[in-house]
Amino acid sequence: MASQGSGAPKKASLEGLEAKWDTAWAEQDVYRFDRTAKRPEVFSIDTPPPTVSGSLHVGHVFSYTHTDTIARYQRMTGKNVFYPMGWDDNGLPTERRVQNYYGVRCDPSLPYEAGFTPPGKEGLGADGKKLKQQVPLSRPNFIELCSELVAEDEKAFEGLFRRLGLSVDWSLLYETISDSSRRTSQLAFLRNLAGGHAYQQEAPSLWDVTFQTAVAQAELQDRDQPSAYHTLKFTRPDGSDLMIDTTRPELLPACVAVVAHPEDERFNQLEGQTITTPMGVEVPLRLHELAQPDKGTGVAMICTFGDTTDVTWWRELNLPSRAVINRMGRFTDEIPEVLTGEGRALYEQMVGKTVFSGREILVNTLTEAGSIVGEPRKITHPVKFFEKGDKPLEIVSSRQWYIRNGGREDALKAALVERGEQINFHPSYMRARYRNWVENLNGDWLVSRQRFFGVPFPVWYALDDAGEPIYDTPLVPDEDQLPIDPSVDVPAGFTEDQRGEAGGFAADPDVMDTWATSSLTPHIAAGWADADGGLFDQVYPFDVRPQAHDIIRTWLFSTVVRSHFENDVAPWRNAALSGWILDPDRKKMSKSVGNVVVPTDLLEQYGSDAVRYWAASARPGTDTAFDEGQMKVGRRLAIKMLNASRFALGMGVSVDSLQSPVTEAVDRSLMARLATLVDDCTAAFDDYDYARALERAESQFWIFTDDYIELIKDRAYGEGSSTSADGTESAHAALAQTLDTLLRLFAPFLPFATEEVWSWWRSGSVHTSGWPSASALRDIAGDTADPAIMALAGAALTELRRPKTEAKRSLKTRITSATITVPASERSRLEAAMADLVDSGNVDAYEITEGDELGVVAVLEPEPA
């Protein structure tokens, strides 16, 4: 047996515990994952990799604490916990931060420049003034700067998480932009391609003109925008007017048809007839059930493309394409051939203009010509935006990569819904979010992005004799070559000088959507692509994916898709959803609102255990108000833990006391309650309900300190009026058992305070000491232990204190005589506790009578003169 601890100190404090124990845990490898453990002995966590380019946020502290309590619980039950950390340093947020931080802009056409010095740092130039212009630089240079900056950000995150006491195994750290992650992304993509699950297509897709990239359905956001209806005068075959309302008159040159509802008797007899637009173009009138008879005049114009309904009409009605908006969000100089005469002259004025200016030109011209009638009528309506963008999305036709997700195939959709059924959601109602999302998908997952800092598609195209890419048969590398950058590496059978030449080859220019990498976090963390000595089989499918509920449709779903294709299994058995932090006014905390609280200050002020207590008090999945009051409560709890332990250990309780018998009725009652508590906490943790476990443990803890310790104090000191040596030994044994049990139960929540106390009298770490056993406590309590004795004794103690408080006397005031009334059914319990009550209540003499309610009538000793 290892030597026991150094004993309780004279004064205890929380200050400095974080640094002390973080260092000790690291030195002792307390959280190290055991690579020899078999899968059934493992508990694996698919940790969310935080976006390191964002600022530190109290939300990080919140949700990561939830996961850590689960990890610590599982570790104590004997599981080998696979708890990695990852940094999400891939994607748009990093790109944007690098641009602003260094004052640079990526221009992929430029060559690499060795030893490049950026114009500034932290958004400031060498002269200390704010950077205004962005210097263009090559993609490799840009990526170098990205890596440089994220390295700094990652240090700050690791510092925060260590101080918070996350029990991650830091040797398992991964980064989403590392070679290994890029290899994983590319390998999974090539497998998807080979399996027919990935494909590319030239199709209309939502396009962000600011970021110059296509965006996926999952990244869309509807925002209410001011707009206006204009009434345009089209012409029927008989020369009469056909009025059409539109909020996007500037798309008139892209009009390919007009549409009405099949059952709208005002228009359905016009089906197939030719209508002339105000720009003199002849288009057919078609019928489709998505046309809304009650909207505008009941007839709409179909343009390629104003919104996603246009795309549906275009596809289902087999209409021609007449694109006028280019990728810059401006009117193209490729003038549609159908435009002639005045219509063509009007469009020529719009060429190169933005949507907004083009609209002004068209509206003015047509109003003057009498083709727009009446005043524009202002409305507010929802418009699609990229969630990170601030300009409305346009729809442009482009060649993009897709991964199938059931949006176009019912069988796949059903299979993915079924995968969701195989995952236990915590709380369970979160499953509905998953199911709703999957069932309502209407397109495949667009995974290509026209960006720079990301994982490139590992694909080239052979060029035909005219220098045009042959898209149908992409050239791919061997799997063991990965990762590759097709803009640098050369496909087999070609040489670098054939790049871009007719008969040569060209690289796919795009990078993958950030979710295309994030959807592989289980594979990345477990080294799937690295053939890493069986680690993958040791941990996959994972036990749990912890994450926030707002990214069920993105991160959670896309991970299910990848695992479905690659492994034919759900990626985890459980999904634990955490809520959001709200500020005290119930608004979601976000940087733009300016209500973000910096977590490092909180950890400093209240201590990590206190902040963890606040986080762990929040029910799984519920949005929670930021509440410093709860942190004060947590701090009080942690301090109390130190002091109560100091009391017990200070009177001779030691590790040996754990071997002594618990004989007194009051003590046995407490043991019985502890056994129930262990059962409750175990059940709660098994259901991922850390908050319930904490609440139960806390409530028993305060009964222990406020009632039990007060009751048995004199007996424990060996000073009670009728105390025997056995009674004292029993109190010591009960104190030791309680301390032992409570330290273990609180270890997932207050890892620092519990470890500190553990070190005073035990060897090793409380975090690897094992979860307490309810049956062992029941054995100690004995069959006849009565948990109600403690409850009654506590209530009786309150009754004995009340007369003193009401008389405004000190609690040490002696009661010269007391009459205690007790219900007959409780009498034996009271008598069992009476010896301790006499001592703790300073009662000189008493008698017991039976009555309806527990109560005390007391005569106090006279006040000293």
Add this chain to the structure above:
RNA sequence: GGACCGUUAGCUCAGUUGGCUAGAGCGCUCGCCUCACACGCGAGAGGUCACUGGUUCAAGUCCAGUACGGUCCA
């Protein structure tokens, strides 16, 4: 418009198969330096369980509906 969550003390929240007088913390009031803790301790006040109807011997809890708040998605 659809789905989901919520509404219990001034505030933040518990209340698990329906079952004693609905609980906790904070805040508030009044006290107490009691040999673990004044970063503490004790006692107390404070609730029409959103509303309406139903099931039941019994409803904060189950059912139906309404209102309000919130989240996700259209």
